[in-house]
Amino acid sequence: MSMVRHRAAFARFSTAGLVAAALLSAGCSGDSDSAGATTTLRPLNPTTTVTHDGPIALTVAVGNMKYAPADAKVKVGDTVTWKFDDKVPHNVQGIGDRAMVLNSPIMDKGEWFYTFTQPGVYRYMCTLHPDMRGTITVE
Ligand SMILES: [Cu+2]
Structure with a gap:
């Protein structure tokens, strides 16, 4: 029983890590999107x-x-x-x-x-x- 609780707590922690990673990569792709907008203005x-x-x-x-x-x-x-x-x-x-x-x-x-x-x-x-x-x- 205590093992199950421990796994559940670990799972929640992992999910939080994934969300943080997703937010980080969303920030990165936002940056490259604006760089892409710059590119379209170049010849x-x-x-x-x-x-x-x-x-x-x-x-x-x-x-x-x-x-x-x-x-x-x-x-x-x-x-x-x-x-x-x-x-x-x-x-x-x-x-x-x-x-x-x-x-x-x-x-x-x-x-x-x-x-x-x-x-x-x-x-x-x-x-x-x-x-x-x-x-x-x-x-
Ligand atoms: Cu010159």
Whole structure:
């Protein structure tokens, strides 16, 4: 009899553990869902220039071998466009895990958009000219 009670208590404990594990994995899948939403805003083919119909919170000029402004702040949900206009081609390549979402084609003219869905500090550079650096802080 006491053995049965002991098993029942163990079973309840296991169930609580499973519920906790399920909650944890639900949290994880929620994170990857929002990452997936970010993915849909990126160009499917990196050589294709995408267009964007919504409002632009910030335009970063890419020219004269620099990003202007080099440092800027936007809010979650804001779309930033990088407007390329120079004699030589450039790109926007994120530095570090969070900023890997910034991955524009190499272009000398045209625009590339990104809509920020997660707060954080996004540092980026031009892979052709590593001295070209910029930062977008998303609040
Ligand atoms: Cu460059």
